[in-house]
Amino acid sequence: MAHIITVLGSTNIDKVVSVPRFATSGETLHTPNHMVDAMGGKGLNQGVAVARSGVQTNMITKVGMEFDMAKNMNVEHLNTEYVLRSKTEETGQAYITVSAETGDNIIHIYGGANADMTTADVQASAAAIIESEFVIAQLETPVETVIEAFKIARENGVKTILNPAPMPEHGGLPAELLAVTDIIAPNEHETFLLTGIEVSDEASMLANAAYYFERGIQTVIITIGSHGAFYMHKSGDHGVVPAFKVNAVDTTAAGDTFIGATATRLHANLDNLAEAMRYGAAASSLTVSRAGAQPSIPTEDEVLAVLAAH
Secondary structure (H helix, E strand, C coil), X not given: CCCEEEEECCCEEEEEEEECCCCCCCCCCCCCCCCEEEEECXXXXXXXXXXXXXXXXXXXXXXXXXXXXXXHCCCCCEECCCEEEECCCCCEEEEEEEECCCCCEEEEEECHHHHHCCHHHHHHCHHHHHCCCEEEEXXXXXXXXXXXXXXXHHHCCCEEEECCCCCCCCCCCCHHHXXXXXXXXXXXXXXXXXXXXXXCCHHHHHHHHHHHHCCCCCEEEEECHHHXXXXXXXXXXXXXXXXXXXXXXXXXXXXXHHHHHHHHHCCCCXXXXXXXXXXHHHHXXXXXXXXXXXHHCXXXXXXXXXXXXX
């Protein structure tokens, strides 16, 4: 189990509305529920997932001057020493529509303070990275900030985990970023945008992994929805960790929970990847069974109870 993990990423105020079904273009639907505000952002979601599994979590993120840190980041094991404030932008926001039919969601993001993070901000937070065993990042802050964080990590023997989401509109990621990434963890859609290889069977997953290996990445995880998650080391070891079967209420933060929770159980040499991913899958199953992003992320005791029951 890891002792300290740093998460570089976004903080958003999520505005969530549940609808009977997704509307078609030009259609207006009434919703029986009011919009609910909750804390989210891929970075903060992953940070909370790490912290609730009992691991000290250094959170490097940027919020607006109006943000109430004591209220919105009051999570045990979550270190807010490295939270920055933007003097020009308000806290990021996400507008989330959840289908009552399937639990699936559609998300639109306003970057706000997240887009205001700079490489200088990351350099000022280098101590958080250096003392960690893993650094996790996504793409809701500028890509150059992720590259800078991963360079600091690589120079200090810290493993890096990249969740390439959301993918840039133009597709593709800088070779400079992939070269300093130890573990990449896209979902099946994101990996298709990166590699051009559609995930449909084991052969296509192996082909996706080969793409990343050629670019310097040693370990690949591809989440494949209700089927679970595929993994492969450059050594050739690979497999699929199945998902836990639950009735999905809201899939928001499911992937974030999986990545954050998995990281807490990983050994530094990654020799227990499948075992760690099973813990992450159990955590994610709890998240999708409850509404909201941060409020749905489970504690370590809850995850261990699921594993004990299976």
